[in-house]
Amino acid sequence: MTSRCSLALLIVLSAACAVCGLAHAQDEALMTPTNLLCEYRVNPMGIDATPPRLSWTLQSDRRGAKQTAYQILVASTEEGLSKDQGDLWDSGKVASPSGTLQPFGGAALQSRQRCFWKVRVWDENDRVGAWSEPARWSMGLLNAADWQCSYIKFNEADGDPNCPWMRKTFTLDYQPSDARVYVNTLGYYELYINGAKIDENPMTPAPTQFSKRSYYLVHDVAKYLKPGKNCIGLWISRGWFAPGLFGVTHNGPIARAQLEIGGPDGQKQTIGTGADWKTRMSSITVLGKGSSGHYGGEKVEMVKYEPAWATPDYDDSAWLAVQVVNDVPEHTVCAQRVGPNRVRKSFAPRVIRPFGEKTWLIDFGTCLTGSFDIRFVAPKAGEEVAFDFYDSIANENDLHNFSQRDVYVSDGKTEGHFATHFNYHAYRYARVTGIETPPREEDVTAGLIYSEHEPLTTFACSNPLLTDIHDMIFYTFQCLSLGGNLVDCPHIERLGYGGDGHASTPSMLTMYNSGAMYTGWLEHWQDCQREDGDMPHTAPNTENAGGGPFWCAFIIGASRHVATLYNDHRILESNYPAMQRWLDGYVESRCKDDLLMGWENKPYRNWYLGDWAQPGRLEKEREKSTHLVNNCVRIMCYDYMASIATELGKADDAKRYKVKADALRPKVHAKFYDEANGTYADDTQIDLAYALLVDVVPENLRGQMLKRLEDDIVVKRQGHLDVGLVGIPILVACALKYDRSDLIFTVLNQDTFPGYGHMLKNGATTTWEHWDGDRSLIHNCYNGIGVWFYRGLAGILPDAEAGFVRPTLRPAIVGDLTWAQARQETVAGTFASHWRVEQGNLVWNIEVPPGVESATVMVPASKADAVQESGKPAAESEGVSAKGMQGAYAVFEVKSGKYEFTAPR
Secondary structure: OHHHHHHHHHHHHHHHHHHHHHHHHHHHHOOOOEEEEEOOEOOOEEEOOOOOEEEEEOOOOOOOOOOOEEEEEEEOOHHHHHOOOOOOEEOOOEEOOOOOOEEOOOOOOOOOOEEEEEEEEEOOOOOEOOOOOOEEEEEOOOOHHHOOOOEEEOOHHHOOOOOEEEEEEEEEOOOOOEEEEEEEEEOEEEEEEOOEEEOOOOOOOOOOOOOOEEEEEEEEOHHHOOOEEEEEEEEEEOOOOOOOOOOOOOOOOEEEEEEEEEOOOOOEEEEEOOOOOEEEEOOEEEEOOOEOOEOOEEEEEHHHOOOOOOOOOOOOOOOEEOEEEOOOOOOEEEEOOOEEEEEEEEEOOOEEEEOOOOEEEEEEEEEEEEEEEEEEEOOOOOOEEEEEEEOOOOOOOOOOOOOOEEEEEOOOOOEEEEEOOOOOEEEEEEEEEOOOOOOOHHHEEEEEEEEEOOEOEEEEEOOHHHHHHHHHHHHHHHHHOOOOOOOOOOOOOOOOEHHHHHHHHHHHHHHEOOHHHHHHHHHHHHHHOOOOOOOOOEOOOOOOOOOOHHHHOHHHHHHHHHHHHHOOOHHHHHHHHHHHHHHHHHHHHOOEOOEOOOOOOOOOOOOOOOOOOOOOOOOOOOHHHHHHHHHHHHHHHHHHHHHHHHHOOOHHHHHHHHHHHHHHHHHHHHHHEEOOOOEEOOOOHHHHHHHHHOOOOOHHHHHHHHHHHHHHHHHHOOOOOOOOOOHHHHHHHHHHHOOOHHHHHHHHOOOOOOOHHHHHHOOOOOOOOOOOOOOOOOOOOOHHHHHHHHHHHOOEEEEOOOEEEEEEEOOOOOOOOOEEEEEEEEOOEEEEEEEEEEOOEEEEEEEEOOOOOOEEEEEEOOOHHHOEEOOEEHHHOOOEEEEEEEOOEEEEEEOOEEEEEEEEO
């Protein structure tokens, strides 16, 4: 009897464990959202997008896993959210497969509102998963009336107004439970509370078109305040608000700040900038004009430095009254779109060596953009130490610092210390002049600074040169994105060039979560547009500017790419009117017989461009090429506009743009096709590639033109490029369109001039402005190649309009490569592609995330029935549907999940 009972009990327990195990396995298979973002950012504070948009991603190893519905809860308190109380918004169960930029659907949010949120999803079997971890955001000041303070500045009649200290003391009768400071400056600022610097956000805020827009940021300062006497301080500097630059109306920076304090018993107190603030000149004098080639640095006079200037008990009786500024031009004041700058990485010196009398050269081993910090034995009082910064010292007798210089004036103390505050430098080498004792390596630091955009990708392959080229481009983007946009170069010009930006946008958007940056950058292009619809070549624009169509078309191309890759509909809505004013208005008014053959009456330089920075810099010698390229840009823009108009529900516009594009193609062919020689325009690589890309080449000539392009690369130029800034992305796009990644591999697999390998062979750590290494060695000219590593070698191809909702995976097994692997985070989740050639077989592991509807998988194979997936015929595998052969590929449609395809080579 006891034995029977024990056996029965064992059976029951075993069954219970099996049921529990099954339930646990099912729970494990349910999807929980991760990577929660609001307006592309992690827990942003003080935004003004209305309504804010919320995003998340999903991952699952289960084949066919997908989101079919979601529920978002938004609460006004963390406690309420923890109790599943969405008092600001409970979306309920919303049928949708998308976790991208879902708009907040509650009542209109008010200024300062704190929002805490979480999300859960239902899968393809209508099973609901666990709630995500909580996230948050807060609204900024949404109305002009919310600002209860005045703009102030240092009165230039009292001295140099370009870098003053400002302060105010006040008393609290309680320990604050909440306190936030809203800071809006024209120029840079640092915020201090009771002597403590608040947030390490160097060079804040990002520059804007000051006649149209300025930014504010929000800081949480409750923990820095105390009962009794307190002090708030602003250290402001000219930054981009430099006299002579476009939109600058005053000499010296202008600031306003509003400290809003809450107490435990409902107390409220506001401290704002106004006439009762005090000011004095600081220890820093701004050096340089603040314009192209003259961005200068800072002069620090230590005898003027007051370490306690922002503390409550500091004696400010000798300070001056601030000047209240009542004539700031009316403009839009909004929250900064991109997250603030940070020091993301620090570098120690590789070498410190003598470089002349009392002079030392510090080599950090890599180019970088950012800060410089050094401690040293200070010289006598009044003596100067100079710091010069270089990206190259190739010719030690002819060094060019591009006016990047800081100066330290000693007060005679034993230890000297200099650190950049309101300027940055782009450099590899720092020259220190004026100290006898060499600085120690542990006392010198270079800081890489860039804005808030996290990496999305990883890549490696069996060819070390290609991996190094990828890594150089990946790193170069970090050196170019300090100012809220991608600059052409961070030392000479520091401007958001449209040509460089247009060429590199697909690469930047692929490699980094940069949607917030592009949102702000494209607003600057709207702000800079002329009354006649003309666009500049840079934005924010610091001077009258001109540029070729590829530069000006940045607003169209970048908007299209952001919308495609990030599923951002709003960016198209926002920029569509400006796109039309430029393309329909300005550009078409400059055409004759429907062809664009040059600009007329441009306000600056009359630039028309075409390609730029080709080997040998032959722009002027290739006039026909310039005209062909610029008319191909028009076709590309019309094609983009047709798709954009379709997405926006503007059917008539879409039809009109399609008609324009289709009518222009044969006209461009007739004008630029050289029948006698069987080529286009000046017979350059960009002429052939662009004509092929936008279908100027009639179908019956495409094979011939592809062969001519191949011969130019492989035979005529012995495997080398003959293109520049515009030609790089066009060549990549053409190669992807016609499945000729072998040509891109060929030009990359060279270490001789011109090419990326030539840069690396000559010590490059970042990409250059020119193939021969002239001028800037930190530049955005040639970074358009970056996207090919993911779309070409790894084969992760977004649909032209649906993006990653309906992608294609098609690897390029080219050259001597034996393997390549990449991971790419997207709005649909994380894709992975890892192929290798083993014992005469292709083995290809892929991951397709739950955010896709389906993915087309193209396996290089001679016949479809030779392809296996996870050890069985691919057509019989779970989640795989065979679609036949397409050229040299067996085509399958797959659902989300992990797969291993194999095929004989």
